[in-house]
Amino acid sequence: MTLIFHQKDTDIATIFKTSKTGFIQFAYSYLGNMEEAEDAVMDAFIQYWENKDKLDIQINNIKGYIFTILRNKCIDLLELRKYRLQKNEExxxxxxxxxxxxxxxLRSCDPSELFSREINQIVNETIDTLPDRTREIFYKRYLEQKSYKSIAENFGIxxxxxEFHISKCLNILRKKLKDYL
Known part of the structure; x- marks a missing residue:
């Protein structure tokens, strides 16, 4: 197999050997990252190499053409950084x-108020589940502040x-509120 090199091929090899370091330094001066600079230079050479036969015009200054590709790659990388920084800032x-x-x-949160609401909700829900007579006796004692004797006379017991109904209710409430007491 015989490899045929055109003048352009030898020119690019020479440019690569003689100018690669300068291209890297140029890219590094803008990118500030040696690895990115080296990658950008290699990408520029590869892009030229892959498209050299497709170029419509005869390029007399291959080095200038590669430099233009490299400059555009640096711009693209910097634009990408800028975009990422803006997104990170957002x-x-x-x-x-x-x-x-x-x-x-958190500063405006009053834990005692939260617990108070929760406790009231548990008490109300628990009382709602009591048998009617026990609930009525409980209300008479704690909401209307009636005496045991008055309640007993009112209900005919x-x-x-x-005392049994009140005790029953308080025991149920203690169990329901054990985490708060």
Missing amino acids: MYRQMLGEIEINISS SVKGV
């Missing part, structure tokens, strides 16, 4: 806003019967 501002809201919410 995410940062959004996260910072959420954190500020959470801090504000003994004071011991009132």
